[in-house]
Amino acid sequence: MSSLSTTTAADAVPAVRVHELSRAFGTLQAIDNVSFSVAPGEIFGLVGPDGAGKTTLMRMLAGVLAPDHGRIELDGIDVQHQSEQAKRHLSYMPQRFGLYEDLTVAENIFFYGELFSVATSDRRTRSETLLHAAGLTDFRHRRAGQLSGGMKQKLGLICALIHTPRVLLLDEPTTGVDPVSRRDFWAILYQLREQGVTIVLSTAYMDEAERCTRLALVHGGRIRQCDTPARLKAAMPGSLLELVAADPRAIHGALRHQPGVLGSLLMGDRVHVRVDNATRRMPQLNNFLGEQGLDIQGMEQVEPGIEDVFVALLDEEAPA
Amino acid sequence: MNLRRLFALAWKESLQIWRDPRSLAIALLMPLMQMGILGYGVSLDIKRVPLCVFDQENSQQSRAMVNSFVASGWFRLSRRLVRDDDVRDAMDRGSCSAALVIPVDFSRRLSQHGSAAVQAIFDATDVNTTNIALGYAQGALALASQQMYARWAAAHGVAATRVGQVDLEPGTWFNETLDSRNFIIPGVVAVILALVGAQLTSLTISREWERGTMEQLISTPVTALEVMLGKLLPYFAIGMLDAGFCLATAVFWFHVPFRGDLFTLLITTLLFLVVVLGIGYLISVRIRSQLGASQVALLLTMLPANLLSGYTFPIDQMPGAIQTLSLVVYARYYVSILRGVFLKGSTIDDLWFPIAGLSLYALLILWLAARAFRKRLD
Numbered sequence: 001m002s003s004l005s006t007t008t009a010a011d012a013v014p015a016v017r018v019h020e021l022s023r024a025f026g027t028l029q030a031i032d033n034v035s036f037s038v039a040p041g042e043i044f045g046l047v048g049p050d051g052a053g054k055t056t057l058m059r060m061l062a063g064v065l066a067p068d069h070g071r072i073e074l075d076g077i078d079v080q081h082q083s084e085q086a087k088r089h090l091s092y093m094p095q096r097f098g099l100y101e102d103l104t105v106a107e108n109i110f111f112y113g114e115l116f117s118v119a120t121s122d123r124r125t126r127s128e129t130l131l132h133a134a135g136l137t138d139f140r141h142r143r144a145g146q147l148s149g150g151m152k153q154k155l156g157l158i159c160a161l162i163h164t165p166r167v168l169l170l171d172e173p174t175t176g177v178d179p180v181s182r183r184d185f186w187a188i189l190y191q192l193r194e195q196g197v198t199i200v201l202s203t204a205y206m207d208e209a210e211r212c213t214r215l216a217l218v219h220g221g222r223i224r225q226c227d228t229p230a231r232l233k234a235a236m237p238g239s240l241l242e243l244v245a246a247d248p249r250a251i252h253g254a255l256r257h258q259p260g261v262l263g264s265l266l267m268g269d270r271v272h273v274r275v276d277n278a279t280r281r282m283p284q285l286n287n288f289l290g291e292q293g294l295d296i297q298g299m300e301q302v303e304p305g306i307e308d309v310f311v312a313l314l315d316e317e318a319p320a
Numbered sequence: 321m322n323l324r325r326l327f328a329l330a331w332k333e334s335l336q337i338w339r340d341p342r343s344l345a346i347a348l349l350m351p352l353m354q355m356g357i358l359g360y361g362v363s364l365d366i367k368r369v370p371l372c373v374f375d376q377e378n379s380q381q382s383r384a385m386v387n388s389f390v391a392s393g394w395f396r397l398s399r400r401l402v403r404d405d406d407v408r409d410a411m412d413r414g415s416c417s418a419a420l421v422i423p424v425d426f427s428r429r430l431s432q433h434g435s436a437a438v439q440a441i442f443d444a445t446d447v448n449t450t451n452i453a454l455g456y457a458q459g460a461l462a463l464a465s466q467q468m469y470a471r472w473a474a475a476h477g478v479a480a481t482r483v484g485q486v487d488l489e490p491g492t493w494f495n496e497t498l499d500s501r502n503f504i505i506p507g508v509v510a511v512i513l514a515l516v517g518a519q520l521t522s523l524t525i526s527r528e529w530e531r532g533t534m535e536q537l538i539s540t541p542v543t544a545l546e547v548m549l550g551k552l553l554p555y556f557a558i559g560m561l562d563a564g565f566c567l568a569t570a571v572f573w574f575h576v577p578f579r580g581d582l583f584t585l586l587i588t589t590l591l592f593l594v595v596v597l598g599i600g601y602l603i604s605v606r607i608r609s610q611l612g613a614s615q616v617a618l619l620l621t622m623l624p625a626n627l628l629s630g631y632t633f634p635i636d637q638m639p640g641a642i643q644t645l646s647l648v649v650y651a652r653y654y655v656s657i658l659r660g661v662f663l664k665g666s667t668i669d670d671l672w673f674p675i676a677g678l679s680l681y682a683l684l685i686l687w688l689a690a691r692a693f694r695k696r697l698d
Contacts, residue, residue, distance in 0.1 A: 059535075059697060062539045063539065063695075064535055064538050064539050064695065064696060064697050065696065065697045065698060066696055066698070083695070084541050084543065087539060087540060087541045088541045090539070091539075092535075092536065092539035093536070094532070094535040094536055094539075096532045096535070097532065098532055098533050098534075098535050098536030098537075099533065099536065100332065100336065100531075100533055101531065102335070102336055102339045102340065103332065103335060103336070107332075107335065110328075111328055111331075111332050112540070114324055114325060114327075114328030115325050115328055115537075115540040115541065115542050116540065116541065117322065117324055117325070156536075159536075169539075
């Protein structure tokens with residue numbers, strides 16, 4: 001369980017096994033022949049832009065949307081055909097807040113506890129612990145509709161965890177959540193992982209993606225790459241140069257079509273330029289910028305982040 | 321089926337109803353208002369028909385004739401006319417719906433020939449009213465001529481013999497006072513329950529879709545049957561409350577005679593509620609917006625319940641095809657059950673036909689409703 005490598009994950013009995021999954025909406029192929037496995041205790045991240053198919057995939061994993069083709073197993077249980085049995089062992093938190101806004105925090109927790117037939121004493125202790133961890137103890141009698149965005153998401157997580165799921169599915173759980181709540185949120189996730197709960201989450205936040213044990217880069221309904229964050233970064237073709245400049249936009253535009261430049265990404269006041277060979281291209285680019293009269297405050301080789309990996313992946317697919 | 325999940329759903333649904341002013345208003349205020357409006361507003365009785373009189377003779381006898389019309393209580397003297405054209409004019413203006421024209425030679429003919437004719441003209445745009453007014457006129461006239469004959473006989477010293485005359489002595493059963501309210505109010509109760517019941521449950525599933533709570537709910541192990549029963553349970557309680565309220569209003573406020581037994585009433589009302597709540601639930605499953613579901617429920621229940629339930633228009637007077645069509649209008653069964661229980665004191669044995677109809681309906685609806693809800697987003 002401690003191993004993060006793909007080989008070991010595949011060897012173990014997978015907590016989630018997705019096999020050749022497809023789903024179309026009209027002419028749009030939302031999920032296109034996707035296969036992957038998640039080992040017990042992993043935090044598996046689905047990363048990709050909006051419209052990549054993350055939510056469709058999550059919904060099929062949760063058994064609320066039927067696939068056109070393919071098969072999903074949770075702990076060896078077929079989600080399609082043994083739906084009720086599978087649902088006993090999973091918890092799903094949809095992207096849109098799915099709890100009852102006209103019920104209080106405590107009432108929502110009670111309701112979901114009952115739906116999962118949690119013993120009363122278990123429910124009490126679990127909800128105390130979770131409310132405390134989420135910082136919601138003082139809000140238990142407040143209507144869910146009157147909570148802040150972050151509190152709502154934490155309440156969603158509490159309701160999802162009021163029974164002991166083997167697999168926890170979180171669809172963009174921290175979108176629109178303040179940093180403090182996000183920290184609480186992740187603290188709970190790490191605890192769960194220690195208890196052996198498998199977590200599959202989708203996220204658009206790259207810093208959050210880095211926290212996952214394994215990542216699937218989703219684009220156009222397909223998984224383009226799937227590995228640990230470290231390996232994904234290592235596998236990125238080329239090296240990354242970070243340029244700090246007063247006018248990063250101009251730098252970004254000027255360098256894109258220079259020889260040896262594989263891609264360029266604007267990141268605030270910086271530009272991430274991916275080149276085939278850092279040592280060879282650094283002086284070349286420096287000279288070029290000098291000729292063009294474009295000032296930079298610095299240029300250095302840096303380790304890529306997940307976002308760089310993702311953008312590199314898209315660049316490789318569709319060369320400009 | 322897991323009872324714990326079922327009751328959790330029922331509990332949750334009750335809390336939501338209690339906290340939603342709109343649901344509460346539909347549940348409790350709508351029956352109250354409708355009972356008032358329909359109970360007072362709908363009456364088929366035609367009393368005091370406005371009558372115009374064109375008395376061309378204006379004799380003692382002709383005035384006695386007019387008096388006997390007014391004294392019958394069925395007519396109200398609205399205008400006295402002086403010219404022929406006035407009759408047409410009065411009808412056009414709607415100032416009367418019947419006109420009595422007494423010819424100049426009325427008393428002369430009466431004394432010479434022993435018989436005379438008067439003309440009665442009716443505004444027949446409303447056929448129903450006209451037929452009833454015509455009946456009233458004939459009654460009033462028969463009474464008047466009887467009195468005249470008696471007076472004539474007395475004046476001529478002849479014994480008022482009545483040779484070969486057959487009298488009809490009408491007896492009206494079950495609604496002795498011929499008060500149409502007694503007939504209509506039980507129907508009103510049925511129509512209100514059909515309407516309110518479907519409205520109540522029509523929102524229950526669409527609300528979950530609209531508020532985005534359905535996705536998480538269907539990701540739990542809860543079954544479709546548990547969802548259906550758990551959600552219907554609280555509305556069943558409200559439905560019984562409404563039924564009790566409407567029926568009590570019928571008896572204690574509108575003084576409709578209640579001759580049946582409470583047990584028959586209870587059983588049939590429960591059965592009817594299963595049907596109406598189930599229909600609302602079915603609509604709710606099919607239509608995912610609350611507004612749409614509520615409107616469809618209104619349309620599907622209001623028109624058939626009003627037109628084809630027999631609550632205002634008698635079913636056996638309808639054309640054959642429409643009569644057959646009315647068999648699918650579930651309200652008709654409850655209308656005839658309520659009328660039977662209220663006015664005739666009918667028991668379950670007497671009411672086997674409508675009860676069988678409702679039972680079939682209830683089974684069909686429950687079967688459809690249990691199958692309708694799919695735990696899927698698409």
